[in-house]
Structure formats: structure tokens, C-alpha cells
Amino acid sequence: MRLISIVYIELYKIFRKPRTYISFGAIAAIVGLIQLGFYADGESYMKFGMQSLSDSFDVNGNIMNGYLMAFIILQTLLVHVPLLIALVAGDMISGEANQGTLRLLLTKPVSRANLIIGKFIASSIYTIVLLFWMAVWALAISIFIFGADDMLIMKSDMVTQILASDVMWRYVAAFGFAALAMLTVSALSFFLSLFAENSIGPIMATMSIIIVFTILNTLDLPIFNMVKPYLFTSHMLGWKGFFDVTINENNEQIIGSIENLPAVLLSAGVLFLHVIGFLFASILVFRRKDILS
Amino acid sequence: MLLEISHLTKSFGSFTAVDDLSFSVKEGEVYGFLGQNGAGKSTTIRMILSLIRPTKGSINIFGMSIEKEREKILQQVGAVVEKPDLYRYMTGYENLNVFARLSNKHISKAEVMKCLELVGLDKRAKDPVRVYSQGMKQRLGIAVALVHNPSLIILDEPTNGLDPQGIADIRNLILMLSKEQKKTMLVSSHLLSEIEQVADSMVIINKGKKLVEGKVNELLNPDKVQLEIITDNNPLVKDLLANSGWAKGLRNSPDQKVLVDTTADAVPLLAKYLVEHQIGISSLRSMNSLEAYFLSLTSGNEVD
Numbered sequence: 001m002r003l004i005s006i007v008y009i010e011l012y013k014i015f016r017k018p019r020t021y022i023s024f025g026a027i028a029a030i031v032g033l034i035q036l037g038f039y040a041d042g043e044s045y046m047k048f049g050m051q052s053l054s055d056s057f058d059v060n061g062n063i064m065n066g067y068l069m070a071f072i073i074l075q076t077l078l079v080h081v082p083l084l085i086a087l088v089a090g091d092m093i094s095g096e097a098n099q100g101t102l103r104l105l106l107t108k109p110v111s112r113a114n115l116i117i118g119k120f121i122a123s124s125i126y127t128i129v130l131l132f133w134m135a136v137w138a139l140a141i142s143i144f145i146f147g148a149d150d151m152l153i154m155k156s157d158m159v160t161q162i163l164a165s166d167v168m169w170r171y172v173a174a175f176g177f178a179a180l181a182m183l184t185v186s187a188l189s190f191f192l193s194l195f196a197e198n199s200i201g202p203i204m205a206t207m208s209i210i211i212v213f214t215i216l217n218t219l220d221l222p223i224f225n226m227v228k229p230y231l232f233t234s235h236m237l238g239w240k241g242f243f244d245v246t247i248n249e250n251n252e253q254i255i256g257s258i259e260n261l262p263a264v265l266l267s268a269g270v271l272f273l274h275v276i277g278f279l280f281a282s283i284l285v286f287r288r289k290d291i292l293s
Numbered sequence: 294m295l296l297e298i299s300h301l302t303k304s305f306g307s308f309t310a311v312d313d314l315s316f317s318v319k320e321g322e323v324y325g326f327l328g329q330n331g332a333g334k335s336t337t338i339r340m341i342l343s344l345i346r347p348t349k350g351s352i353n354i355f356g357m358s359i360e361k362e363r364e365k366i367l368q369q370v371g372a373v374v375e376k377p378d379l380y381r382y383m384t385g386y387e388n389l390n391v392f393a394r395l396s397n398k399h400i401s402k403a404e405v406m407k408c409l410e411l412v413g414l415d416k417r418a419k420d421p422v423r424v425y426s427q428g429m430k431q432r433l434g435i436a437v438a439l440v441h442n443p444s445l446i447i448l449d450e451p452t453n454g455l456d457p458q459g460i461a462d463i464r465n466l467i468l469m470l471s472k473e474q475k476k477t478m479l480v481s482s483h484l485l486s487e488i489e490q491v492a493d494s495m496v497i498i499n500k501g502k503k504l505v506e507g508k509v510n511e512l513l514n515p516d517k518v519q520l521e522i523i524t525d526n527n528p529l530v531k532d533l534l535a536n537s538g539w540a541k542g543l544r545n546s547p548d549q550k551v552l553v554d555t556t557a558d559a560v561p562l563l564a565k566y567l568v569e570h571q572i573g574i575s576s577l578r579s580m581n582s583l584e585a586y587f588l589s590l591t592s593g594n595e596v597d
Contacts, residue, residue: 013391099378100378104374107367109395111363
């Protein structure tokens with residue numbers, strides 16, 4: 001059976017399921033609420049944030065613009081999106097096992113490896129569509145509401161200014177990177193769904209792993225420092241690297257620059273390896289699995 | 294032989310679900326696969342369909358090993374394993390269409406509808422499966438098994454959970470597929486009365502082991518009957534029969550009843566014999582169907 005047919009069928013199933021749209025609704029609602037909050041009370045919030053800068057700098061223009069809004073939304077939401085990803089990816093096999101449709105599926109002339117790859121591609125497409133949906137709400141609608149201007153990002157020790165003309169490609173890259181990070185979550189949840197007969201288990205297990213790894217990341221202990229570079233959670237926020245710009249000797253931003261491109265690429269590589277690893281492990285496990293559901 | 298099972302064994306840890314089972318199904322026949330609940334029927338069917346791996350033994354379908362030629366074989370096999378679970382959020386038509394696409398054959402919309410018509414669901418094709426009755430789900434499951442026009446159809450307990458009308462519908466469908474479309478079918482059930490009405494041959498298994506295999510009309514000999522007698526003094530009756538010409542047919546049984554294998558024309562003679570010995574007969578039941586045979590086998594009382 002051709003892989004493309006399996007992908008088509010799996011996508012059809014995903015988008016016929018009501019639970020799929022919970023994620024889209026949740027993102028639209030949360031982003032909408034953040035935008036509404038900033039639209040109503042954003043000015044005082046920005047004044048407070050800019051207090052320390054106003055003594056040293058003369059800041060003009062539309063600071064609270066769509067680009068900054070998208071950055072704030074991305075930073076806030078990307079912590080919660082894994083749950084929405086796991087909601088579908090964690091259901092891909094376990095949901096079928098729970099419904100009993102897995103055994104009916106496997107009475108058809110579909111190779112087990114192709115079924116896994118097809119399901120994985122379908123869940124990946126869902127993840128990318130969800131990220132695209134988030135990009136539309138976080139970026140396009142924010143620009144529509146708040147307009148576009150240079151972007152100021154405040155960090156603990158510095159303020160980065162990115163020219164408006166140099167921002168959009170960074171968002172495209174950042175959303176691409178975020179998609180890779182979410183694909184890693186999707187692949188993990190998908191792998192865990194092989195071992196369960198209802199989707200609650202894989203969803204909870206995925207979130208637990210992310211929480212435990214994130215806690216390990218925050219603990220500055222030598223034993224944990226050794227493993228941190230290998231944990232996918234250490235690299236999931238690598239998208240922020242696209243907003244770290246290089247400045248020249250005149251303290252001006254170099255257009256199109258990324259301060260630490262190797263670090264961004266390394267993070268992307270680690271995430272990619274995790275995705276491939278989880279996929280291969282899924283194929284290996286599923287090929288030998290007795291279907292008892 | 295279209296399907297050949299040879300020395301099939303499946304163990305889960307120390308528990309052996311299927312134990313050295315062998316049987317074969319000829320092309321064009323309806324083959325009954327009988328056993329009580331938990332006898333190992335579904336485990337065997339899952340191995341036939343490559344859903345689970347055998348611990349030992351081999352399965353050949355159309356002369357090919359299911360282990361090596363799984364996809365090639367499954368193109369020609371349609372199956373429903375245990376209850377037909379379907380996508381509840383899809384309509385009957387959508388469900389059938391999804392499984393038709395997975396069958397690796399080009400199946401048109403008209404063919405999908407024709408299949409729904411065959412199982413009597415064409416008028417309910419656009420209804421979501423979640424509102425279907427158990428019987429409708431069962432029929433849709435059979436439609437999933439039939440949609441790609443397979444040569445071998447495997448139905449695992451197809452009448453489970455159905456009302457009498459539903460059972461009759463499924464039985465008629467099996468007979469129609471066998472007689473009119475010449476399909477080879479393996480039908481499992483724990484009800485001998487069901488298999489008796491549709492199967493040409495059968496195998497009976499118990500605790501994973503084969504008890505008997507053969508033609509249904511040979512295993513069901515109408516001349517041989519088993520009498521179940523309940524009297525006012527069963528131990529005395531057992532002693533009496535043990536010391537008479539009926540001794541050969543006397544079977545081990547609990548004290549609440551006496552079991553005797555005999556022939557149909559000897560039943561009045563036995564009744565007369567007991568009455569002559571002043572035994573009060575509360576009940577005398579003659580079982581000459583396959584069910585008596587099955588019950589005797591599975592309860593450990595062997596029949597000649």
C-alpha cells in the first residue's frame with residue numbers, strides 16, 4: 001500500500017475527530033485574550049517595562065507593535081503547546097487500540113512500518129498546521145491590530161533592537177524551529193502511545209517527561225549538567241536564537257545576522273536526532289508488537 | 294488446502310493459550326471453529342491474521358506463509374476479529390471507505406455502496422456509527438471484511454451480542470456468501486447451534502487444544518443420542534445400569550443426573566426398563582444435536 005494513501009487516511013481521521021479542534025480553539029482563545037489584554041491595557045504595561053530605559057534612552061515609535069506581541073505570545077505559549085500536540089500524537093496508536101480499530105486496521109494489507117510512518121507523518125502535519133495556525137494568530141493578527149515597527153526585546157542585561165525590515169524572516173525561521181521542537185514532542189508522545197491502550201497515559205507521560213527534564217535544566221548541579229546537552233528540552237527554546245543579533249563596531253545591528261548560529265544549528269540537530277530516534281524506535285517496537293487490544 | 298494451520302502454539306508467559314493446534318480449511322467451504330469462551334479461538338484467529346506472533350508452528354494461506362507474505366495474503370482475506378470496533382465519529386459510509394482504501398485495491402463509491410446494500414445498511418450509510426445498534430455495527434464490520442471482495446473471510450464470533458433477528462440476519466448472510474458467492478469462510482463461535490446451521494466442517498478446541506475435527510454431518514450422527522436422566526434415586530439407577538446391558542453407554546456424571554449414550558430407537562426401551570424397576574423418572578432428555586457432542590467433549594465426558 002502506498003504511503004501517501006495511508007497519510008491521506010490518517011489525516012482524514014485526525015481532522016474528522018472533534019478533539020483535534022480543541023487545540024486550534026485553545027490557541028485562538030489564549031492568543032486572542034493576550035491581544036485583548038494588551039490592546040486594553042498594554043500602554044501602562046509597556047511604560048512600566050520601559051521605566052529603566054527612559055532615563056538613558058529616548059525611545060520613540062510604536063514599541064508595542066505586532067512583532068513584540070508575537071514574541072511575547074510565542075514565549076508564553078510554547079510552554080503549553082506540547083500538551084495540545086500530545087493530545088493528538090498520543091492518541092495515534094493508543095486511541096486506535098482503545099477503540100479496537102487497530103486490529104481491524106492490521107487485518108488490511110498495510111505493512112506495519114508503513115502504518116507507523118504514515119501515522120507519524122500525519123501527526124507531524126497536524127503539528128505543523130497547528131504551529132502555522134499559531135503563527136497566523138500570534139503574528140499576522142497582532143500586526144493587523146498593533147501595526148509593525150522596529151522590535152525591542154528586553155533582556156536582563158541588555159536591550160536588543162531589530163529593524164522592522166529584518167524581523168519577518170526571523171519569525172519564519174523561529175516558527176520553523178518551534179515546529180521542529182514540537183515535532184520532537186509529537187514523536188515522543190507518538191512513541192509512548194505504542195505502549196498504552198488509552199490516550200491519557202501517553203499524554204500524561206509526555207508532559208511528565210517534559211516537566212522533569214525542564215526541572216533538571218534549571219538545577220545547576222554537576223551530575224545534571226553532564227546530561228543537559230542531550231535532553232531535548234534543553235534545546236526547545238532555541239528559536240530565541242533567531243532574535244539575538246550581532247552588532248558592529250558602531251553598535252549598529254548587522255542586518256540578517258544571528259549572534260550564535262552554531263548554537264541554534266546544534267539545538268536543531270539535537271531535536272532532529274530525537275525525532276528520528278523516536279520514529280525508528282516506534283517502528284521497531286510496533287513491528288514486533290502483539291495486537292491484543 | 295486454502296488455509297493450513299500446523300502445530301500452532303501461543304504462550305503468554307507460563308500460560309499456553311493455544312497448544313499444538315492443527316487444522317485445515319478447504320477452498321469453498323464454511324469451516325466452523327468452535328470452543329467455549331477462552332478456549333483460544335480469538336488467539337488463533339489473531340495469529341492467522343498476523344496480529345500476534347505464534348510461539349511455535351506455522352500458518353499457510355493460499356500456499357504462502359503469513360509470516361513471510363503477510364501483505365500479499367491479506368489482500369485476499371477479509372476479517373472481523375471479536376467485536377467490530379469502528380470509528381464512532383465517522384458515518385457508516387466513511388468507515389467502509391477508509392477500510393476499502395486500505396485494501397490496496399481500487400474500490401469505487403458504487404462498490405462501497407453495493408457492499409453496504411449487501412449487509413442492509415445502505416439506507417443508514419450517512420448516519421454516524423455512534424448511533425448504530427450492535428447488530429448494525431456487526432453488519433458494518435462484515436461489510437469491512439467483504440468490501441475488497443476477498444477469497445477467504447474470517448469471522449470471529451459474528452453473532453455475539455445480537456438479538457435473535459440479528460443472529461438470523463448474520464446466519465443468512467454467511468449462507469448467501471457461501472452458496473452464491475462461493476466464499477471460503479472460517480467462522481468461530483462458542484454456540485454449536487450457530488455453527489451447526491452454517492458450517493460444512495468444523496474443529497472443536499478446548500483450553501487451546503484440538504478435541505475433534507471433521508465434517509459436521511459426520512460428527513452429528515442423528516442415530517446416536519445422549520440421554521440425560523434425572524430420577525428419584527440416581528445412584529441406584531447408575532448401579533442398575535452398570536450391571537445391565539446398558540453399561541457400555543453409561544457415562545461418568547454428577548449424582549444429580551445420569552448420562553447414557555445410546556441410539557434413538559432404544560430410548561423407549563430404557564424408559565421402560567427403569568419404570569419396570571420402579572424408578573420414578575423426573576426428567577429424561579435426549580440430546581442428539583452437535584451441542585450434546587460439544588458439551589460432552591468440553592465437560593470431559595467423551596462420546597464414542
